[in-house]
Amino acid sequence: MYLMKIDLHTHTHYSDGKLSPSELVMRAHNQQVDVLAITDHDTVQGIAEAREYQASQKRPLQIISGVEISTKWHGFEIHVLGLHIDYQDQTLASRLAEQSEVRLTRAQKMCNKLAKIGIEGVFDEAMARVGTGQITRAHLAQVLLDRGEVSSWQSAFSQYLGKDKKAYVNAPWPTIAKAITWIRDAGGVAVLAHPGHYDMKTKWLRRLLEEFKDANGQGMEVTHPNMSPTKKQLLFSLAREYQLLAAVGSDFHAPSPWSELGRKLDIDSDLPTVWADWPECRKAS
Ligand code: AMP
Numbered sequence: 163m164y165l166m167k168i169d170l171h172t173h174t175h176y177s178d179g180k181l182s183p184s185e186l187v188m189r190a191h192n193q194q195v196d197v198l199a200i201t202d203h204d205t206v207q208g209i210a211e212a213r214e215y216q217a218s219q220k221r222p223l224q225i226i227s228g229v230e231i232s233t234k235w236h237g238f239e240i241h242v243l244g245l246h247i248d249y250q251d252q253t254l255a256s257r258l259a260e261q262s263e264v265r266l267t268r269a270q271k272m273c274n275k276l277a278k279i280g281i282e283g284v285f286d287e288a289m290a291r292v293g294t295g296q297i298t299r300a301h302l303a304q305v306l307l308d309r310g311e312v313s314s315w316q317s318a319f320s321q322y323l324g325k326d327k328k329a330y331v332n333a334p335w336p337t338i339a340k341a342i343t344w345i346r347d348a349g350g351v352a353v354l355a356h357p358g359h360y361d362m363k364t365k366w367l368r369r370l371l372e373e374f375k376d377a378n379g380q381g382m383e384v385t386h387p388n389m390s391p392t393k394k395q396l397l398f399s400l401a402r403e404y405q406l407l408a409a410v411g412s413d414f415h416a417p418s419p420w421s422e423l424g425r426k427l428d429i430d431s432d433l434p435t436v437w438a439d440w441p442e443c444r445k446a447s
Pocket residue numbers: 178203232297298299300315316319320324415
């Protein structure tokens with residue numbers, strides 16, 4: 163039996179990814195990915211370009227329109243993926259425009275904090291890299307790293323940009339329930355992103371899953387590349403317990419030895435998946 167290679171969580175340079183949508187699609191071809199969702203942070207800008215590029219290609223690839231929405235829950239920044247959305251939906255566009263405003267204001271405030279401790283001009287430098295895309299903390303981290311203010315990407319977060327660090331600003335993100343409504347209004351499936359990456363105990367994770375399900379969330383990511391088998395099994399069993407559909411994605415941001423499209427994303431075959439009834443995921447025989 164031929165198993166499809168499916169990757170439902172990826173970024174382009176319209177948020178904090180390194181590749182353009184065309185480059186991302188090209189890479190998906192080279193990695194033999196069959197189905198690729200593009201899920202930039204709070205924007206759908208890359209999707210039209212990816213679809214246009216694919217339309218000019220001979221090699222097959224199904225593109226799923228997606229978005230990764232930032233929300234807040236009990237002080238945690240929780241990400242919710244909207245998969246299989248109508249990326250041209252006008253209501254969604256205006257809601258994402260509000261997210262852009264929040265992002266710009268937050269970045270400005272973070273950079274003001276940096277300026278107060280002597281690191282000036284980060285905002286303008288970051289914006290020059292952002293172009294028409296969505297500004298993220300990753301852009302600020304890159305400026306700090308390039309200037310030699312920090313010695314590693316991780317320390318940009320552990321010293322300045324991470325939660326409650328020197329330049330951290332608490333953003334007024336929407337609730338999880340709101341993001342789920344936005345996604346479902348745009349015809350999409352709402353999926354809890356990377357539940358294994360939040361810094362919370364299993365008891366809190368359970369609470370999160372319960373509330374996500376109660377707010378009409380439909381799925382959860384059940385694996386990430388390089389996740390331990392024990393953690394994977396925990397996520398598989400939580401998906402079963404809370405009756406959330408399984409989703410898989412690499413959360414690809416840039417080519418590196420540790421991260422690749424569609425790699426190491428296998429899951430237990432009995433798990434009900436978000437893509438079970440998607441025509442894009444039916445292999446032509
Ligand atoms: P933002 O959505 O603007 O808060 O930026 C979040 C992005 O920054 C994430 O998607 C990651 O790519 C990166 N990021 C956030 N926190 C960390 C961290 N502690 N270490 C490394 N990268 C991080």
